[in-house]
Amino acid sequence: MDLLTCYARMLTIRLFEEAVERLFHEGRIGGTAHTCIGQEAVAVGVAAALQPQDAVTSNHRGHGHFLALGADPGRLMAELFGRATGYSRGRGGSQMMMDVRCGFYGGNGITGGSIPFAAGLALEAKMRGSSRVVVCFFGDGASNQGVFHETLNLAALWKLPVIFLCENNGYAMSTPVKRGLACPQVADRAAAYHLPSSRVDGNDLLAVRQAVAEARQHARAGQGPTLLECRTYRLSGHSRGDRREYRQAHEETEAWQREPILRFAAQLRDQQVADEAALRACQAEVRQQIEAAIRFAEESPLPEIADVATGVYA
Ligand SMILES: Cc1ncc(C[n+]2csc(CCOP(=O)(O)OP(=O)(O)O)c2C)c(N)n1
Ligand SMILES: [Mg+2]
Numbered sequence: 001m002d003l004l005t006c007y008a009r010m011l012t013i014r015l016f017e018e019a020v021e022r023l024f025h026e027g028r029i030g031g032t033a034h035t036c037i038g039q040e041a042v043a044v045g046v047a048a049a050l051q052p053q054d055a056v057t058s059n060h061r062g063h064g065h066f067l068a069l070g071a072d073p074g075r076l077m078a079e080l081f082g083r084a085t086g087y088s089r090g091r092g093g094s095q096m097m098m099d100v101r102c103g104f105y106g107g108n109g110i111t112g113g114s115i116p117f118a119a120g121l122a123l124e125a126k127m128r129g130s131s132r133v134v135v136c137f138f139g140d141g142a143s144n145q146g147v148f149h150e151t152l153n154l155a156a157l158w159k160l161p162v163i164f165l166c167e168n169n170g171y172a173m174s175t176p177v178k179r180g181l182a183c184p185q186v187a188d189r190a191a192a193y194h195l196p197s198s199r200v201d202g203n204d205l206l207a208v209r210q211a212v213a214e215a216r217q218h219a220r221a222g223q224g225p226t227l228l229e230c231r232t233y234r235l236s237g238h239s240r241g242d243r244r245e246y247r248q249a250h251e252e253t254e255a256w257q258r259e260p261i262l263r264f265a266a267q268l269r270d271q272q273v274a275d276e277a278a279l280r281a282c283q284a285e286v287r288q289q290i291e292a293a294i295r296f297a298e299e300s301p302l303p304e305i306a307d308v309a310t311g312v313y314a
Pocket of ligand 2 (some may be wrong): 139140141167168169170171172173
């Protein structure tokens with residue numbers, strides 16, 4: 001993925017998520033969703049370091065992970081509108097979408113629930129001798145779940161080709177990390193399983209890409225998992241209707257100064273990858289794509305009652 005494409009993907013995620021918040025507010029979509037405004041560089045930095053055969057598992061805050069891998073914003077939006085053209089034919093909603101063709105093995109509403117799935121995919125890759133590496137996205141809060149520890153133990157023991165990628169966005173719902181974790185850093189937890197780990201500035205796309213590329217090589221060399229802690233900040237609320245009363249306005253104002261997209265745009269200008277005109281053209285194009293995605297979703301049909309049992313496996 002070239003650098004201008006990385007910029008476009010981050011913008012796609014930002015504008016998609018802003019649209020989702022607006023559409024909820026206007027009552028045009030229902031249910032709930034967890035947006036990832038402020039965390040775009042983690043998702044795109046990971047996607048930029050992966051190969052087509054690789055796989056990703058996600059969590060409840062997964063729109064950005066999916067879009068970073070090249071999901072169609074129209075089909076994703078249609079899923080939020082509950083339309084038949086959505087990724088899960090309108091039955092799954094925000095947290096239950098997948099498309100294995102772009103390596104996205106699905107979101108998960110159970111905190112920590114997808115961590116063992118990633119190990120399972122990595123075990124399959126290892127047993128088949130394939131060159132696939134699996135990236136498992138989860139949050140700081142999920143690293144307190146028992147299944148995180150069980151999975152790290154087994155994945156380390158079996159040297160599975162998996163990268164445990166924690167998005168430390170400062171909060172698990174309303175609980176700040178310092179009130180939720182007994183150790184100061186999520187990365188510290190790797191030591192218990194003799195795994196390599198590092199802390200990365202998750203608002204720096206190039207730093208994320210570099211760390212994931214190195215962890216990928218480590219896994220490909222048969223040396224097993226790495227735990228990466230990407231420090232970022234959730235600029236949006238936890239989910240729909242969160243008034244963010246557990247934190248002060250100045251904290252958010254300061255976090256906006258560190259947000260990843262403006263920072264990456266400055267890097268692109270400094271390195272003469274793109275000038276202001278190119279960045280503006282990219283912004284206009286992404287804005288149009290998101291507007292088209294909303295139109296596509298709204299104009300799509302609702303699922304037919306006759307299809308209620310189609311695609312149901314239980
Ligand atoms: C097993 C389980 N317990 C609790 C919840 C409720 N819940 C939803 S998101 C969340 C916090 C997750 O925090 P974190 O892992 O840091 O991810 P973030 O929301 O910050 O992206 C909780 C407790 C849940 N969905 N599943
Ligand atoms: Mg969190």
